[in-house]
Amino acid sequence: MIGAGRLDATGAAYFDGDSPIGQPVGLRLSEDGQTLLIELADRVIAWQVTDVRSIDDFAGKGDSMLRMRRDPVARLFTPNPFVRRALPHLTRRAPPAGRGRLAMWAGAAVCAVFVQIAVLVPFLADQLADYIPLKGERALGDATFEQIKSALADNEYLPLQTCENAEGLAALTQMQNKLTASLELEQELRVFVLDHPMINAFALPGGYVVFFRGLIEAAQAPEEVAAVFGHEIGHVVSRDPTRHALRSAGSIGVLGLMFGDFAGGAVVLFLAERLIDAQYSQGAEAAADTFAYDVLHDAQIEPAALGDMFQRLKDEHGETEGIVAHFLSHPSLDARIQAARDASDRDTQVAPVLDAEAWAALQNICK
Amino acid sequence: MSAQIQGRYHGKGEPLFWLYIKTALLTMVKLGIYRFWAKTRIRKYIWSATSANEDSFEYTGTGLEKFLGFLVAIVILAIYLGIVQMVLFFAGLNLFMDPETASGADIVRQVAAIYITLFAVMPLLLFAQYRARRYKMARTRWRGIRFGMENAAWGYVWRAIGHYFLTLITLGILAPRASFYLEKYMTDRTWYGDARFEQDGKWTALYPAMKHLFIGAGFIIVGVALAALFEAIVAAILLSIVGYIWMIVGAVYYRVQAFNYLTAHKVLDDKIGFYSEVKTSTVIFTYIVGILIIGAVSSIAFTALFVVGFVGAFVTGMSFEASLSGSMVGAVALAIFGVVGYIAILLTLGALSLVIIVQPIIAHLVDGVQVHGAEHLDDITQRSADLGADAEGFADALDIGGAI
Ligand SMILES: [Zn+2]
Numbered sequence: 001m002i003g004a005g006r007l008d009a010t011g012a013a014y015f016d017g018d019s020p021i022g023q024p025v026g027l028r029l030s031e032d033g034q035t036l037l038i039e040l041a042d043r044v045i046a047w048q049v050t051d052v053r054s055i056d057d058f059a060g061k062g063d064s065m066l067r068m069r070r071d072p073v074a075r076l077f078t079p080n081p082f083v084r085r086a087l088p089h090l091t092r093r094a095p096p097a098g099r100g101r102l103a104m105w106a107g108a109a110v111c112a113v114f115v116q117i118a119v120l121v122p123f124l125a126d127q128l129a130d131y132i133p134l135k136g137e138r139a140l141g142d143a144t145f146e147q148i149k150s151a152l153a154d155n156e157y158l159p160l161q162t163c164e165n166a167e168g169l170a171a172l173t174q175m176q177n178k179l180t181a182s183l184e185l186e187q188e189l190r191v192f193v194l195d196h197p198m199i200n201a202f203a204l205p206g207g208y209v210v211f212f213r214g215l216i217e218a219a220q221a222p223e224e225v226a227a228v229f230g231h232e233i234g235h236v237v238s239r240d241p242t243r244h245a246l247r248s249a250g251s252i253g254v255l256g257l258m259f260g261d262f263a264g265g266a267v268v269l270f271l272a273e274r275l276i277d278a279q280y281s282q283g284a285e286a287a288a289d290t291f292a293y294d295v296l297h298d299a300q301i302e303p304a305a306l307g308d309m310f311q312r313l314k315d316e317h318g319e320t321e322g323i324v325a326h327f328l329s330h331p332s333l334d335a336r337i338q339a340a341r342d343a344s345d346r347d348t349q350v351a352p353v354l355d356a357e358a359w360a361a362l363q364n365i366c367k
Numbered sequence: 368m369s370a371q372i373q374g375r376y377h378g379k380g381e382p383l384f385w386l387y388i389k390t391a392l393l394t395m396v397k398l399g400i401y402r403f404w405a406k407t408r409i410r411k412y413i414w415s416a417t418s419a420n421e422d423s424f425e426y427t428g429t430g431l432e433k434f435l436g437f438l439v440a441i442v443i444l445a446i447y448l449g450i451v452q453m454v455l456f457f458a459g460l461n462l463f464m465d466p467e468t469a470s471g472a473d474i475v476r477q478v479a480a481i482y483i484t485l486f487a488v489m490p491l492l493l494f495a496q497y498r499a500r501r502y503k504m505a506r507t508r509w510r511g512i513r514f515g516m517e518n519a520a521w522g523y524v525w526r527a528i529g530h531y532f533l534t535l536i537t538l539g540i541l542a543p544r545a546s547f548y549l550e551k552y553m554t555d556r557t558w559y560g561d562a563r564f565e566q567d568g569k570w571t572a573l574y575p576a577m578k579h580l581f582i583g584a585g586f587i588i589v590g591v592a593l594a595a596l597f598e599a600i601v602a603a604i605l606l607s608i609v610g611y612i613w614m615i616v617g618a619v620y621y622r623v624q625a626f627n628y629l630t631a632h633k634v635l636d637d638k639i640g641f642y643s644e645v646k647t648s649t650v651i652f653t654y655i656v657g658i659l660i661i662g663a664v665s666s667i668a669f670t671a672l673f674v675v676g677f678v679g680a681f682v683t684g685m686s687f688e689a690s691l692s693g694s695m696v697g698a699v700a701l702a703i704f705g706v707v708g709y710i711a712i713l714l715t716l717g718a719l720s721l722v723i724i725v726q727p728i729i730a731h732l733v734d735g736v737q738v739h740g741a742e743h744l745d746d747i748t749q750r751s752a753d754l755g756a757d758a759e760g761f762a763d764a765l766d767i768g769g770a771i
Pocket residue numbers: 231235280285288326
């Protein structure tokens with residue numbers, strides 16, 4: 001029977017996985033070619049050819065370390081490259097055990113990260129926002145404002161400019177004074193207009209209220225700007241931006257971990273974008289609206305001005321197009337318009353917020 | 368069986384180079400997730416190229432397992448680091464410091480915040496260090512028999528914190544004590560099959576290995592003294608530079624000599640001994656030559672990339688401004704060329720550092736190890752498998768895995 005199916009086993013060794021002794025072997029294929037017979041000194045081990053795999057990424061040319069799918073520890077070493085030819089399934093995939101476990105852990109991890117971002121971070125942020133010192137809040141606002149200015153600039157060496165037309169600023173201050181006359185603000189407001197066509201306005205930690213040129217140009221009456229102004233003051237007063245910044249910082253901590261180096265230096269930039277794009281909670285928006293109605297009422301402005309602004313922007317630009325989320329993509333926009341109209345039902349004594357000259361100056365604040 | 372076994376490394380540069388390139392490309396295509404599989408495959412190669420008495424080691428870890436471990440670690444780390452970062456944010460606002468307007472107090476606060484962060488992460492780093500070693504041990508086999516380590520990571524964490532604290536307050540004088548006892552802690556919990564390793568020797572025996580560190584420190588101290596007493600600034604600076612370089616080399620010398628000593632005093636199953644003859648000069652030489660080659664290759668490659676890109680821009684008739692504004696098709700093509708070239712260079716450099724620095728040092732290390740009393744190895748039998756769910760996920764998440 002010499003020769004039939006026999007493979008050269010010079011230098012081959014079998015490790016039974018029980019003791020660290022390489023046993024010399026004879027190697028033979030069964031007559032049907034379906035079984036690899038490993039002949040040891042005292043017994044013969046049969047491996048189904050379809051179950052034999054080789055250890056991949058194995059160093060050493062021609063050498064192979066073979067294993068059998070159903071035996072986790074036994075190994076057969078062979079320096080003879082021809083043995084591989086007799087075993088066509090060596091590089092077939094052997095699906096790993098424990099796919100269910102993978103799915104379970106992956107699911108658990110995704111859930112945990114989600115819970116972290118959606119529940120734990122907001123909770124902690126809300127707690128912290130109430131205790132953060134005003135000075136720290138201001139420093140945060142300063143830094144973020146600078147970031148936003150350079151993030152929105154076309155040229156990285158030339159940050160976006162704030163509009164400094166003296167008459168325009170005077171008109172803006174006049175409006176601010178009217179709106180805040182009846183308020184006792186914890187922190188001084190810092191109001192800026194950015195020379196950028198986006199139709200938007202936002203608040204930042206530390207009393208920042210920032211308009212884009214685009215919004216002032218799109219407004220058809222000073223009351224509309226005033227209405228947005230009131231809304232942003234509402235955010236400042238309830239410290240929504242601070243809360244939001246804290247949330248983002250927490251979320252970035254989590255996300256940065258997942259993607260490792262990918263996040264890196266983009267963190268602050270990302271945070272800045274998130275702040276302009278701020279989607280506060282529906283509750284926060286509604287509260288800012290309500291706050292605005294009161295402010296407008298006290299400043300003798302029809303609260304419906306807020307609704308008018310929304311309505312027109314919606315008609316002109318659609319729900320989202322061209323305008324960053326804060327005002328228009330909010331799902332309850334119609335409700336907010338309605339709420340603004342309802343708020344107008346109380347009898348507000350109406351007086352123009354700016355005269356025609358001041359309004360013109362405000363519209364030209366960036367010129 | 369012969370009583371003495373020699374370690375031998377027979378890995379080659381070329382297959383490892385292409386394995387690295389291949390797996391790194393797959394990692395990019397699969398958005399970084401493949402990195403666990405990539406590292407596993409590199410390890411499989413290196414382990415299988417390591418042999419003792421002609422029998423090679425086997426790495427049985429899987430990428431899937433590492434990925435799972437990473438997911439587990441993420442869950443825990445995310446919560447922990449999230450909280451730490453929020454608290455820091457609240458206390459120091461260190462992330463949002465504008466360097467141009469920062470006052471001295473701001474900078475002090477920022478530095479403090481960095482140290483607090485490091486300190487908060489430290490226990491996890493140590494935990495990860497132990498778990499990573501345990502995982503690698505549990506997934507290493509030789510002649511079919513598993514290595515393994517006991518589940519004792521937290522014991523390591525608090526011991527390590529204590530030792531490092533002592534080292535810190537004694538200005539490094541007690542560093543040998545820390546390295547010895549921490550290595551002993553891990554070695555005494557390491558098994559090969561049913562046989563346990565043990566770390567013999569004395570921590571004070573590591574002091575000779577410290578000699579170059581002390582000499583380097585001596586230079587710096589003399590330099591500072593010269594500056595303080597005689598205002599000999601130039602001499603002081605020169606001495607400090609010499610001392611600094613001497614200390615860097617001294618640190619490598621210390622690690623190598625400590626490795627030799629600790630290896631030579633390891634005992635397996637009370638009968639089997641080891642010997643190691645790693646040479647500091649070889650390690651440093653390999654490293655410096657490697658760095659020089661990689662430096663040269665990278666400067667040539669990046670220069671070539673820049674020149675080709677610049678010429679390309681010129682030939683397609685674009686001004687530099689046009690390519691800056693990024694509005695033209697040619698500029699886009701050029702940008703793609705730039706990105707692809709850049710990635711190709713980075714990949715090549717990564718593969719080169721693996722092949723001309725890491726692998727030769729491993730080879731030198733393995734080739735210098737001998738096992739005595741190897742006839743007793745035959746009495747050892749298999750240990751049961753260690754199915755830790757977290758693999759070395761913490762080490763992956765904290766990125767302390769090192770080269771391999
Ligand atoms: Zn709002």
